[in-house]
Amino acid sequence: MASVIARKWLLKKNYEGTPKREDLEIIEEELPPLKDGEFLVEAQWITVDPYQRIVTGVGNVIKGGQVGKIIQSKNNDFAVGDLIFGYYGWSSHTICDGNPVGHIHGLRKLDPSNPVPPSTALGTGDAVPATAYFGFLDICQPKPGETLVVNAAAGAVGSAVGQIAKIKGLRVVGFTGSDEKVAYLKSLGFDAAYNYKTISTITDALKESCPNGVDCFFDNVGGEFFESVLGQMNTFGRVAICGAISQYNALELPKVHPVTTIILWKQLTVKGFIVTRWLDQWPDAFKEMTQWIQEGKLQYKELVFNGFDSIFDAFISLFKGANIGKVVVKV
Known part of the structure; x- marks a missing residue:
């Protein structure tokens, strides 16, 4: 298979006051071929949230959730075309082995029959x-x-x-x-x-x-x-x-x-x-909140930014009071 270039947003230096574009950098990294048990995720939707201001160390990919599509797989449990949620951060492509990832919550498949759009997993399942x-x-x-x-x-x-x-x-x-x-x-x-x-x-x-x-x-x-x-x-x-x-x-x-x-x-x-602190109970919350959305009891609004390069603009909008509802990036 042809090699894949992953683009990643890294924290270049600690923020002083309001985050600035020069505090971050985009790097490109050629990913190695998949090993047995691995699969390759291509980001579809990426979240930006205020907490990302304080949880990422210098030199690291900005932490956070994303909805991605599997585009290559050598894992029997994860097929090409599956949509999944995972904590892959601000990265365009990620190699995974099927084990839970991230400091908050593990990956999971999204139900293709769910009438709620996939992007809402960043707001109802995160x-x-x-x-x-x-x-x-x-x-x-x-x-x-x-x-x-x-x-x-x-x-x-x-x-x-x-x-x-x-x-x-x-x-x-x-x-x-x-x-x-x-x-x-x-x-x-x-x-x-x-x-x-x-x-x-x-x-x-x-x-x-x-x-x-x-x-x-x-x-x-x-x-x-x-x-x-x-x-x-x-x-x-x-x-x-x-x-x-x-x-x-x-x-x-x-x-x-x-x-x-x-x-x-x-x-x-x-x-x-x-x-x-409630990590083991998250699925119960997601189930009930999704039901409320489907019943019309809970309205959900998104502010969508388009393109991987727009992630910083989406992020800084949170600190300018520009957003109504959940801010997401369509990659």
Whole structure:
């Protein structure tokens, strides 16, 4: 068989502030012939997510999930033409041996009879949906009639959290960064949504939209936003700390304000989490969320970038607030 050239995005140097194109490089690598038991995957769809900002070391391929097609195989369990999901990162071609790969989750075949498009495996069968599902349901322990606040609410995780909360019977208040995104959240059934850039204060918005206080808070942002919501929470409220995107690119550490007494006197449960803690339960989450999508209870939106060379543009869009829903790259 003819040799295959794999193109790969590598981290060239550590980010300082917002990621820059010169922080990464694309290399080309000729792949060796397949050995018995191996197969060759050609990327079809590649994910970009904020966590990729902090998990890849210098000199390594950017980590992350992709949906690929098998184009050569010497493995009896994986045939040419099979679509699979795997953690092959930002690479156009990857040689695999059929064993689980990646630091988060192993590879798996995609069901060709599934009516959901293959690209949605990056949003319904990846770390993103598991993050929304377990971070909200396991940590926030929601009860019907309670109130949830979620920030970065128009993103892949935030929009899923809000919709799951509506399925579970909660009042949902979302914060996002544009009027277009506010309209999107309302179309998903959010009870209230705000453009944090145009409101007077987060506290005023919470007092208006959460007359009975806040019971659950799913935080993707951190910083001052975190502090503002804590002040409006009810006794025994639950907080899931998923991310701190307001601080990822900061060159200086923000000033810390005292929130310990709020947590103490309100007897709040505040937990940070990494989604791999539920790794053995991921398939259950994927199954239920896919069912919700098929039933129309959970809407799923993608922002698609085209071409392997567009991966960095797709990635940086996450930090500019340009995305609504899941950002994916069609290779």
